[in-house]
Amino acid sequence: MAAELSELLGPGKVSIREADLEVHAADKWYAKSLPDLVVFAESTKDVSKTLGYASEHGIPVTTRGAGIGYVGGCVPVEGGIVLSLARMKRIIEINPADGVAVVEPGVITVELQKAARALGWDYPPDPASLKECSIGGNIATNAGGPRCLKYGVTRSYVLGLEVVLADGRVMRCGGRVHKNKTGFDLCGLFTGSEGMLGIVTEITLRLIPKPPARAMLAAVFPDFPAAAAAVQAILNRGHLPSALEITDSFTLAAARKRLGEQKLPPGEAHLIVEIDGRPAAVTSEIEEIRALLEELGALRADLAADEAACEEIWQMRREFSYSLRDTGLTKLNEDIVVPRSKLVELVEFARRMEEDTGIPVACFGHAGDGNIHTNLMVAGFEDPVTREKAEHALDQLFAWVLDHGGAITGEHGVGLAKKPWIRQALGEVSFDVHRSLKDALDPQGILNPGKFLD
Incomplete structure (x- = not known):
């Protein structure tokens, strides 16, 4: 497979080195699984060729950006190919006249902000990890950050996407205009899809004048x-x-x-x-x-x-x-969201749960939109009994959040970490609709398999 992909893509883009496999086996969550090889794409053409090959041979493909997610979203649980977009890091255009930026998915968020602000413009979404996270990863999880209260999440700034589908075909949706009601909202469909519907290779983003x-x-x-x-x-x-x-x-x-x-x-x-x-x-x-x-x-x-x-x-x-x-404790970082009126009740519940389970709970985050990071601080997480206790505590937390009109994730995504609760969070009909969309766009199920729709 490595030899065939190297011939297809050219030299220096395919690796089976142990060090590369190790780096691309995990993100910031604790799960880990080695891929068979890593492809370092440098263009849309590289991505298209890789997916065409993978589709022909039925090989799993897990896309990776900067690899700093908190839910195991880019862990290649079924092996196969990890497709890294880290080398696709060009800021193609910043155009104040149109109020847009066009970037590749490997661009680090803070670098786009700096480039826009140097021209008196701004890209408002600012995850806490903005110095490390990539725009492609922000798209995959519909990332938020502290300024969402006034300015909204990543989706509010996505005007157009270039997407490579599971069979290698390249599609464009949206564009560079700030109003566009042509067809379905495919940009919204792919934003937050966690690499399971297609691979984004170019992004057109809305900019605003810098305050x-x-x-x-x-x-x-x-x-x-x-x-x-x-x-x-x-x-x-x-x-x-x-x-x-x-x-x-x-x-x-x-x-x-x-x-x-x-x-x-x-x-x-x-x-x-x-x-x-x-x-x-x-x-x-x-x-x-x-x-x-x-x-x-x-x-x-x-x-x-x-x-x-x-x-x-x-x-x-x-x-x-x-x-x-x-x-020194293992931090299970849960980015739950509750209606703003429930903030005090959430923290009071967290304190009761802390007393019942013996697991300390730390709460902080985006009070303005109810997205409070509720961190279970677990000692000895490697122990199976302790891990089971922690997962039971998460059961309690997510059940409380859903019962009080909240959501189990506001910006990190579902990935592997929240997979056990996805049917409860979505409901059966919504889950079936998700599956239908997945089957339509990725009938072989090769894109980021093993995650919350499997």
Whole structure:
């Protein structure tokens, strides 16, 4: 197979080296499975030829971007070919006149943001891993991030796609116009499809003018309910922040160990508020919100009034996840979503579950849209008995979330990690529709097999 693909694609694009197979066997989740070989595609033609070959021979193909997903989405559970798009990293065009960027899937998210901002424009989606994650991976999972409250998730910015189908045919859907109601929403179909319907090789994205100013508040509250109440109060007063991030006491304790007590003053809950827009409006609005937070019982509300100070707060927020890893516990990072009114109930449920199971639970994330990362912090996860206990705790968590009108994933995707709960989350009719779409576009089932539709 390696010899035939090398002849088909040219030199330097196919590897069966043990080191390459190891790297492409896993993502950030714990599951691991070695592929038979790795193809390093450098063009749409390479992808098309690879899928044509795989289709002819019935070989599984698992597409991989930067490989930093949290749900095992790019783990090649049935071996075969891992098709890496990491070399397809060109920013083909940034066109302010049309308000678009055209990129290949291997472009790292922060590199696109930098290129757009250098021209006074912006690509708003900003996953916490934006310095590592690729645009192709963002498309595969419909990635979100802190700024979704105001600006929306990845799908809101996808205008057009070039997609290679399972049999090697190349299709274009959408385009570069900002309004387009021609046929079905195929861009929406492929965005979030986790590599199971086709492989995206070129993306046309919507850009917006970069807001000329922003400011932030980092506030500490005596308890989580007070911080959650502040979230709703901010919105009820007519403010629409670009980000509203909340953090619980367990996460704060871990962050203080990593970052130092001076970075996070005493308090059981932390709230980050970001406002952007015209300079005069930002200055006025941030002071209004600061006064509101103090009125609502904030112990402290530190103002970041310029770009450097804002970035310092965001860097602190990005460290929260690493702080939890520093505990030495296995972090099962569940990106569940609940209606905003259920934030306090979610954390109260997490505390009860913690007492019942003995597994610590850390909650932090995007309070503005209810996407709270609920992290089960498991000691000795390698032990089968402990793992079973953790999976039972996840059963409880997901059942509670679904019973309260929520969703089991907001931005990481389903992959392998949430596969056991997908029928419950979708319902039988919706699951059957998903299967029908999969069968229509990938009748042999060679694209990313073994995941949540199998």
